Amino acid sequence: MTTAHSDSLTVPRVLSIAGTDPTGGAGQAADLKSIAAMGGYGMNVITAVVAQNTTGVTDIHTPPVEILRAQLEAVSSDVVLDSVKVGMLGSVDVIETVRDWLADVKPPVTVVDPVMVATAGGRLLRAEAETALLSLLPLADLITPNLPELAVLADAPTANTWEEALEQGRLVADRFGARVLVKGGHLVGSRTPDALLEPGRVEPVITLDDPRVETSNTHGTGCSLSSAIATLVARTGDWAGAVRAARSWLRGALEHADSLNVGHGNGPVHHFHHVQHLLGESESTERFTDSLWRGCAGVRGQIDDLEFIAQLADGSLPSETFEWYMDQDMQYLDVYSRALAALAAAAPCETDREFFAGGAAEVVTVESALHRSRLGGTQPLPPSEVTRTYTDFLLAATGSEPYAVGAAAVLPCYWLYAAVGSALTEKARTAGLDPHPYGDWLATYDSPDFQLATERARDIVDRVAKTADPATRKRMRDAFMRACELELRFFAEPVRRAGARPFAVASTHRVV
Numbered sequence: 001m002t003t004a005h006s007d008s009l010t011v012p013r014v015l016s017i018a019g020t021d022p023t024g025g026a027g028q029a030a031d032l033k034s035i036a037a038m039g040g041y042g043m044n045v046i047t048a049v050v051a052q053n054t055t056g057v058t059d060i061h062t063p064p065v066e067i068l069r070a071q072l073e074a075v076s077s078d079v080v081l082d083s084v085k086v087g088m089l090g091s092v093d094v095i096e097t098v099r100d101w102l103a104d105v106k107p108p109v110t111v112v113d114p115v116m117v118a119t120a121g122g123r124l125l126r127a128e129a130e131t132a133l134l135s136l137l138p139l140a141d142l143i144t145p146n147l148p149e150l151a152v153l154a155d156a157p158t159a160n161t162w163e164e165a166l167e168q169g170r171l172v173a174d175r176f177g178a179r180v181l182v183k184g185g186h187l188v189g190s191r192t193p194d195a196l197l198e199p200g201r202v203e204p205v206i207t208l209d210d211p212r213v214e215t216s217n218t219h220g221t222g223c224s225l226s227s228a229i230a231t232l233v234a235r236t237g238d239w240a241g242a243v244r245a246a247r248s249w250l251r252g253a254l255e256h257a258d259s260l261n262v263g264h265g266n267g268p269v270h271h272f273h274h275v276q277h278l279l280g281e282s283e284s285t286e287r288f289t290d291s292l293w294r295g296c297a298g299v300r301g302q303i304d305d306l307e308f309i310a311q312l313a314d315g316s317l318p319s320e321t322f323e324w325y326m327d328q329d330m331q332y333l334d335v336y337s338r339a340l341a342a343l344a345a346a347a348p349c350e351t352d353r354e355f356f357a358g359g360a361a362e363v364v365t366v367e368s369a370l371h372r373s374r375l376g377g378t379q380p381l382p383p384s385e386v387t388r389t390y391t392d393f394l395l396a397a398t399g400s401e402p403y404a405v406g407a408a409a410v411l412p413c414y415w416l417y418a419a420v421g422s423a424l425t426e427k428a429r430t431a432g433l434d435p436h437p438y439g440d441w442l443a444t445y446d447s448p449d450f451q452l453a454t455e456r457a458r459d460i461v462d463r464v465a466k467t468a469d470p471a472t473r474k475r476m477r478d479a480f481m482r483a484c485e486l487e488l489r490f491f492a493e494p495v496r497r498a499g500a501r502p503f504a505v506a507s508t509h510r511v512v
């Protein structure tokens, strides 16, 4: 036996005994990433080769137990183990082999995640092996069941409430003489409480509760949390502290999960979200959006030089041209509002959701109202080819691309308009017209509210860019640039098309 525990561990040696996931989100892969993310040295012994991805489990091969035993002995005969995390075991033979090895080696820390079913669906523990698993649990220092697994261990129906879950947790802790982390991830509702229970103690050692992170990318959360705790506790010996720190890290991993874009089902969490800023582009102190803005300098110059802009500023733009523009812009805004709503639906957090949902509503109520009153109820024209191209692009970017790309695609509509709005207002002031024929339109885009919304849209794009991989950042850049070019064409089109169809011009240009 070659285990030992040192009080001053800087890099604990942590062994994961678990099954595989070729898509890298759960099982062994999640364990090794989590151990490394928590500053441990990860090792792995494979219990089962699992054909699975983010949508489910298709096949499982269990290697002969002799090879499992040989793997376990290969590690423990050579390496001092500071902590062991046990995940998927799968069959009775495997459970017995691991149990005997644990009883012999007695690692200083043993965390058992009693894996039974994958998040995406698919049994990972044979039904007949559930009883055998019970014989291994007394060797655990901590058991981390999800609610269905807790119910099996407590021999009760799956808990529907947090109180029921705690009751089952107490029972399981006492029954196996081990700490139990009761996890509320499977509860219905907007909160995700976890509580650490100790045998013989009614009140939890610690209860932590946070709003649910709104993502469907939760593949491997249980594996990741248990490995992270196994690593942290080996370093500090403090169970409550380890649970708190692991949970907080996992929360960040869930918050950044959508930036990974792995698979079509329940994707993995971003284990290294906390070090992403040390890599590549995000190393620079420059904001990502600063580089986007620099990248579109040419397009901005071309917009500034447009006849449409010059005439808007000095008030000489023919009213028919403006009406044509307004007609197309109203059609654009209808779709734009839907694009913002799609972003709200895809938003990874409440703040972003609120921002985009608010934007979607604002576009409909305020801006469309301005347009409608300007157009005086005339029948809309068919969308021009430019309008159609731009709206199709926005719908695709916000509906089918990752959230980060969609957010970058809508940014020019805030930012270029805010910039054009301020510049035009300034120029219009020097034109000295009172009232300015297009003053109401200019005021909408130069308003402090719109400028603030632009800042917030930038912040969102900067934030999501920080954790986006290089390929996604490139797509964000491309989407931003494409939208800028379409903005330019959109501004150029009215003068080009002026006179294409006579307008029933609204009787007044004054709008309140």
Ligand SMILES: Nc1ncnc2c1ncn2[C@@H]1O[C@H](COP(=O)(O)OP(=O)(O)O)[C@@H](O)[C@H]1O
Binding pocket: 119, 145, 146, 147, 183, 184, 185, 186, 192, 193, 194, 211, 212, 213, 214, 215, 218, 220, 221, 222, 223, 225, 247, 250, 251, 254
């Ligand atoms: N959407 C979510 N937001 C925040 N925390 C979550 C979310 N989903 C899971 N968790 C947390 O991840 C951990 C593991 O989740 P759980 O779903 O209970 O286990 P398992 O992955 O084993 O089924 C728990 O700490 C749980 O609170």
Ligand SMILES: Cc1ncc(COP(=O)(O)O)c(N)n1
Binding pocket: 018, 019, 020, 021, 026, 027, 028, 050, 052, 087, 088, 115, 117, 118, 119, 120, 124, 218, 219, 220, 221, 222, 223, 224
């Ligand atoms: C090999 C293996 N082990 C465990 C899980 C459970 O994953 P989750 O943490 O999402 O419950 C899994 N899908 N595959």
